[in-house]
Amino acid sequence: MKISTFASPQAIVEEGLTIKQRFVIVIDTLRATSVITAALSRGAKGVIPVMEIEEAVRLYQNLDNERTLLCGEREGNPIPGFHLGNSAMEYTPAAVAGKTLIMTTTNGTRAIHAAGQARALALGCLLNAAAVAAGARRSGLDVTILCAGTRGRFTLEDILTAGAIVERLGAPDAVMDDLSMLSHDLYLRHYGDLKGALRQCTHASYLAEAGYGQDIDYCMQADLLNAVPYYEKGLVMLER
Amino acid sequence: MKISTFASPQAIVEEGLTIKQRFVIVIDTLRATSVITAALSRGAKGVIPVMEIEEAVRLYQNLDNERTLLCGEREGNPIPGFHLGNSAMEYTPAAVAGKTLIMTTTNGTRAIHAAGQARALALGCLLNAAAVAAGARRSGLDVTILCAGTRGRFTLEDILTAGAIVERLGAPDAVMDDLSMLSHDLYLRHYGDLKGALRQCTHASYLAEAGYGQDIDYCMQADLLNAVPYYEKGLVMLER
Numbered sequence: 001m002k003i004s005t006f007a008s009p010q011a012i013v014e015e016g017l018t019i020k021q022r023f024v025i026v027i028d029t030l031r032a033t034s035v036i037t038a039a040l041s042r043g044a045k046g047v048i049p050v051m052e053i054e055e056a057v058r059l060y061q062n063l064d065n066e067r068t069l070l071c072g073e074r075e076g077n078p079i080p081g082f083h084l085g086n087s088a089m090e091y092t093p094a095a096v097a098g099k100t101l102i103m104t105t106t107n108g109t110r111a112i113h114a115a116g117q118a119r120a121l122a123l124g125c126l127l128n129a130a131a132v133a134a135g136a137r138r139s140g141l142d143v144t145i146l147c148a149g150t151r152g153r154f155t156l157e158d159i160l161t162a163g164a165i166v167e168r169l170g171a172p173d174a175v176m177d178d179l180s181m182l183s184h185d186l187y188l189r190h191y192g193d194l195k196g197a198l199r200q201c202t203h204a205s206y207l208a209e210a211g212y213g214q215d216i217d218y219c220m221q222a223d224l225l226n227a228v229p230y231y232e233k234g235l236v237m238l239e240r
Numbered sequence: 241m242k243i244s245t246f247a248s249p250q251a252i253v254e255e256g257l258t259i260k261q262r263f264v265i266v267i268d269t270l271r272a273t274s275v276i277t278a279a280l281s282r283g284a285k286g287v288i289p290v291m292e293i294e295e296a297v298r299l300y301q302n303l304d305n306e307r308t309l310l311c312g313e314r315e316g317n318p319i320p321g322f323h324l325g326n327s328a329m330e331y332t333p334a335a336v337a338g339k340t341l342i343m344t345t346t347n348g349t350r351a352i353h354a355a356g357q358a359r360a361l362a363l364g365c366l367l368n369a370a371a372v373a374a375g376a377r378r379s380g381l382d383v384t385i386l387c388a389g390t391r392g393r394f395t396l397e398d399i400l401t402a403g404a405i406v407e408r409l410g411a412p413d414a415v416m417d418d419l420s421m422l423s424h425d426l427y428l429r430h431y432g433d434l435k436g437a438l439r440q441c442t443h444a445s446y447l448a449e450a451g452y453g454q455d456i457d458y459c460m461q462a463d464l465l466n467a468v469p470y471y472e473k474g475l476v477m478l479e480r
Contacts, residue, residue, distance in 0.1 A: 004393070007419075010250040011392040152251040153244070154419035178441050179247075179394035182426070201418050 002142040003169060005162050005179040008149035009107075009114035015144070016117060023141040024118035025132055025165060026231075027125060028148035029157040030203055031086050031212075032108025033229075034125040034219040036101075038088040040238050041227035043097030047236040049109040053079060056104045069096070072104035076210055079104070087215050107148040112231055115146050123229040123236065126161050126194065130223040133168035135239065143169060145180070156201045157220070160194055163187025164222055195220040242382040243409060245402050245419040248389035249347075249354035255384070256357060263381040264358035265372055265405060266471075267365060268388035269397040270443055271326050271452075272348025273469075274365040274459040276341075278328040280478050281467035283337030287476040289349040293319060296344045309336070312344035316450050319344070327455050347388040352471055355386050363469040363476065366401050366434065370463040373408030375479065383409060385420070396441045397460070400434055403427025404462055435460040 006012045012019065027033055036047050045067075050056050053074070060070050071084040078085030084095065086105060103109070115121050120139055124132040136143050145165060147158035163183035166176070176184070190197035195216060198204035204216055229236045246252045252259065267273055276287050285307075290296050293314070300310050309323040318325030324335065326345060343349070355361050360379055364372040376383050385405060387398035403423035406416070416424070430437035435456060438444035444456055469476045 006392065007247045007394055008251050010253055011248050011389075011394075013250055014392050149251075152246065152254050153417060154247055154251075154422070156418040156422065159418075159422075177393055178396040178399075178443075181440060182394070182396065182399075186422075200421060203418075 001169065001173070002175045003145065003166060003180045004177045005145040005147070005183055007147050007154040007159070007179060008152045009111040009146060010152045012114055012146055019115060019118045019144055021119055021141065022144045023120045023122070023136045023139045024115045024144045024146055025122050025124040025136065026108070026111045026115055026146050026148065027158045027161045028105070028108035028111060029125045029161045029219055030207060031088065031215060031219055032105040032148065033123040034127055035086055035088050035091060036103065036123055036229050036236060037125055037128050037225055037227055039091040039096050039101060040229050040236070041225045042091060042093045044091070045098055045100050045237070047101045047103050047229070048234060049112050049236060050102060050104050051109050051113065053104055056102045059102050063100070067099055069099050069101050071101045074106070076207055076212065087212060088218050089214060107150055111146055111148040118144070121231040123231065124161065124165055126164055126220055126222045127225045128227055129161065129164040130168050131226045131228050133165050135228045136169060150203055155203050157198055157204060159183045160187055160190060160197060164191070194222070241409065241414045243385065243406060243414045243420045244417045245385040245387070245423055247387050247394040247399070247419060248392045249351040249386060250392050252354055252386055259355060259358045259384055261359055261381065262384045263360045263362070263376045263379045264355045264384045264386055265362050265364040265376065266348070266351045266355055266386050266388065267398045267401045268345070268348035268351060269365050269401045269459055270447060271328065271455060271459055272345040272388065273363040274367055275326055275328050275331060276343065276363055276469050276476060277365055277368050277465055277467055279331040279336050279341060280469050280476070281465045282331055282333045284331070285338055285340050285477070287341045287343050287469070288474060289352050289476060290342060290344050291349050291353065293344055296342045299342050303340070307339055309339050309341050311341045314346070316447055316452065327452060328458050329454060347390055351386055351388040358384070361471040363471065364401065364405055366404055366460055366462045367465045368467055369401065369404040370408050371466045371468050373405050375468045376409060390443055395443050397438055397444060399423045400427055400430060400437060404431070434462070
């Protein structure tokens with residue numbers, strides 16, 4: 001198996017032809033892919049990821065409002081008038097069961113769209129690291145890990161998650177590029193205290209200061225959920 | 241001082257406004273920025289970086305051929321009909337003194353052009369890590385380190401170089417983003433054997449197999465040259 005890892009969706013632009021043959025795992029650990037994985041495992045029917053708030057609202061107005069929720073964040077905070085923000089704590093079974101979620105988050109959604117041409121496109125986070133790695137192995141395809149980053153920047157929580165997935169893909173036998181190797185090495189150094197490794201990190205510090213410390217605690221737990229969201233034709237759903 | 245580090249030029253696209261206020265250091269350790277630094281310190285007058293072979297040839301035909309050399313590589317190898325390739329070994333004082341070099345390399349040139357809007361744009365490598373850090377400190381500006389990478393991919397030799405420069409910028413006092421911190425941490429773990437750290441790396445392995453092992457030995461030496469190439473209006477020259 002070949003494994004390539006990219007630090008941001010901007011970096012993957014020239015990989016168009018390659019990713020058509022690949023199992024792509026999009027990671028936005030804090031917090032889009034964690035929230036989507038949690039929401040689907042708590043009974044949400046599907047998630048429609050969109051880039052813009054206006055797009056989310058227009059879509060909502062054209063769907064059955066009984067079964068649809070407007071969700072997402074800007075700068076980490078809830079969007080006025082939306083039903084749910086970007087904290088996994090809000091996505092309780094009571095809130096989401098049977099619902100389709102229209103979700104707008106900046107970096108995560110952009111990464112999903114950047115990888116839209118993939119042969120298979122799954123969403124990964126620490127919560128489902130083992131499950132998504134198992135899905136990739138079953139596919140028999142080479143793997144591309146695409147971190148959402150933050151506006152083109154490298155974010156450590158995504159790289160640690162990439163390393164956790166590389167480990168669960170069976171790293172020693174794989175042919176890896178430099179970032180896959182570095183991610184794996186970093187994960188092995190920090191897996192005993194993944195949250196501690198984020199202490200000085202830009203995005204995690206920002207979220208902690210904004211009052212989302214509990215979210216970080218939740219999202220930094222490895223292998224808590226046995227659920228793999230797949231994106232296909234505009235919709236994210238659990239593996240059938 | 242703020243320090244930001246980007247793993248590839250594609251990632252910096254959205255930083256246009258920010259880099260206008262910044263001291264940007266472009267890194268392509270294996271080998272463009274190492275070769276340019278070596279060539280200028282051995283007496284070359286200036287370097288004109290261009291993207292395409294055709295562009296290099298057309299420019300050459302319009303310049304004084306007595307004082308100009310065609311230089312560069314494709315896939316690491318010399319370009320047929322060009323005077324010099326991309327190995328620092330070829331850039332002897334006898335070959336380059338007083339000459340202007342038209343140089344086409346893929347990743348390095350692309351990174352230089354991506355940062356063309358910078359307030360100051362210097363070229364960095366391990367060879368001049370201390371010198372380029374001193375130049376940045378003297379500028380009083382915040383610093384953006386831009387790694388050339390390889391077609392959007394993260395390359396470890398550039399990240400180790402970024403870490404060496406962060407260290408020489410006086411890291412403990414700086415406000416750093418995640419990749420700056422990681423680079424610094426990685427450099428501190430490997431500075432005793434930088435070449436050894438590259439043993440499994442994609443690009444370094446490719447170059448070693450292609451017979452450029454001596455180039456890697458040369459380029460992985462920290463602080464060998466006290467020379468800082470600056471890019472301005474299409475031309476790279478040593479600091480006046």
